[in-house]
Amino acid sequence: MTAARIRRLTLNNFRSYRAQQLAITQRLVVLTGPNGAGKTNLIEAISYLSPGRGLRRATLSEAAFTEGDGSWAVSVQLEGALGLATLGTGIEPPGTMPTETRKCRIDGEAVGSAAAFTDHLSVIWLTPTMDQLFMGPASERRRFLDRFALAIDASHNARVSALERSLRARNRLLEDPRPDQKWLDAAEHETAELAVAVAAGRSETVRQLSAALARRHDDSHFPAARIALEGALEAGISSRPAAEIEDDYRAVLKANRARDAAAGRTLEGPHLSDLKVFYAAKGIAASDGSTGEQKALLIGLILAHAQLIADMTGQAPILLLDEVVAHLDPSRRRALYDQLDRLGAQVWMTGADPAAFADVSARADVIDVSPGRAQRAA
Incomplete structure (x- = not known):
C-alpha cells in the first residue's frame, strides 16, 4: 500500500496569499493559527486538485487574491500513483478567456480537465460545514x-x-x-x-x-x-x-x-x-x-x-481535515490519530489551538499561519 504525498505546495494570487510556497517532509501536516488567518485557504487550494469546485464550492473568481489581477494558480510537486509529477490548476485574468475557465496542467502539459488529476491522486475532505x-x-x-x-x-x-x-x-x-x-x-x-x-x-x-x-x-x-x-x-x-x-x-x-x-x-x-x-x-x-x-x-x-x-x-488518498479535532475530547482525538496512522495517508489538519495536536506534533510538519503568510513552526 502506498500513499500520495505532496512534497511542495505553491500558491499565486490565491485567496489571502499573493505568493506562498510550502515544502512538506512529513505524512502529517498541521496548520495552526488564529481564526481567519488563512488555514482553510491552504487546504482549499489542495482541494482544487480534484474535479469540482473545491471544498468551499466557490466560484473560480472568488478564489482570487483580492489585490491581484483576478487570476490565480495552485501547483504541487507530488509523489502519486504514477510517480513524481507536478500538477497545476488556475484561471487567467478576467477577459483573457471568453468564459471563466479553469486550466489544468500535468508536468507542464495542458490536460482537458481536473479529472486527469485522479490518475495521480485522490483528495477527500471534512469541513465544519459538513457537521450539519x-x-x-x-x-x-x-x-x-x-x-x-x-x-x-x-x-x-x-x-x-x-x-x-x-x-x-x-x-x-x-x-x-x-x-x-x-x-x-x-x-x-x-x-x-x-x-x-x-x-x-x-x-x-x-x-x-x-x-x-x-x-x-x-x-x-x-x-x-x-x-x-x-x-x-x-x-x-x-x-x-x-x-x-x-x-x-x-x-x-x-x-x-x-x-x-x-x-x-x-x-x-x-x-x-x-x-x-x-x-x-x-x-x-x-x-x-x-x-x-x-x-x-x-x-x-x-x-x-x-x-x-x-x-x-492501492494508494491512500490525501485527507484534508478542517478543524476536525476542535470539538473532540482527548480520547477521541487520540483514536483519530491512531486510525490515521493505520491508514497511512498524508493528512492536512487545521486548528487554532496548537495544544490539540500535541500527540502528533513531534512527527508532523507544523505550519504557523498568519494573514497572508505560512511558515514552518520554530
Whole structure:
C-alpha cells in the first residue's frame, strides 16, 4: 500500500496569499493559527486538485487574491500513483478567456480537465460545514455522496453535471405553452440515459461503501454507520436492466409534463434522491443522534471512504481535515490519530489551538499561519 504525498505546495494570487510556497517532509501536516488567518485557504487550494469546485464550492473568481489581477494558480510537486509529477490548476485574468475557465496542467502539459488529476491522486475532505449533514437538506447529502462516487469513478462528476444541464433544458422547453414534442422527446431520452447512469454510480458507491463500513472494526469512538440510497430509480438498479429502467423513467417524464410544467421543475428523478444514514449500533437515524454522535459517525464515514479508496487503488488518498479535532475530547482525538496512522495517508489538519495536536506534533510538519503568510513552526 502506498500513499500520495505532496512534497511542495505553491500558491499565486490565491485567496489571502499573493505568493506562498510550502515544502512538506512529513505524512502529517498541521496548520495552526488564529481564526481567519488563512488555514482553510491552504487546504482549499489542495482541494482544487480534484474535479469540482473545491471544498468551499466557490466560484473560480472568488478564489482570487483580492489585490491581484483576478487570476490565480495552485501547483504541487507530488509523489502519486504514477510517480513524481507536478500538477497545476488556475484561471487567467478576467477577459483573457471568453468564459471563466479553469486550466489544468500535468508536468507542464495542458490536460482537458481536473479529472486527469485522479490518475495521480485522490483528495477527500471534512469541513465544519459538513457537521450539519444529517440534519440538512437532501441536496447536501447527494453532494456528499457524489464526492465519494467521484473518488471511485472520475467521470461521475461529468455525468451529474450533464444530468443537471439536461433537466434544465427540459424545464425550459416545458415553459412554452405548446412545446415542440420532438424536442421534448429528445430531451427526455437524454435525461433518462443520464439519470440512470448517475443513479447507478451512486448505487455502486453505496454498495462498496457499505461493505467498507461492515469491515471496520468495532469502534466506540467512531461507530459504524449503515447507509442506504433512497430513490425510485435507485431501487431497481441492482435487479433490472438499465435499458428497462430508462424506458420506465422516460414514460414517467412524459406522463408528468403538465405537472412538471406547473411546478417549474422536474418532480421525479435522481436529482431528488437522498442518502440515508443510520447509527448502526443503536438502530436510529443519524439525525436523531447527539451532536457528538453525529460528528463521530461523519468521521467514521470519511475514514471508511479513505480506506475504500486505498483498498481499490492501492494508494491512500490525501485527507484534508478542517478543524476536525476542535470539538473532540482527548480520547477521541487520540483514536483519530491512531486510525490515521493505520491508514497511512498524508493528512492536512487545521486548528487554532496548537495544544490539540500535541500527540502528533513531534512527527508532523507544523505550519504557523498568519494573514497572508505560512511558515514552518520554530
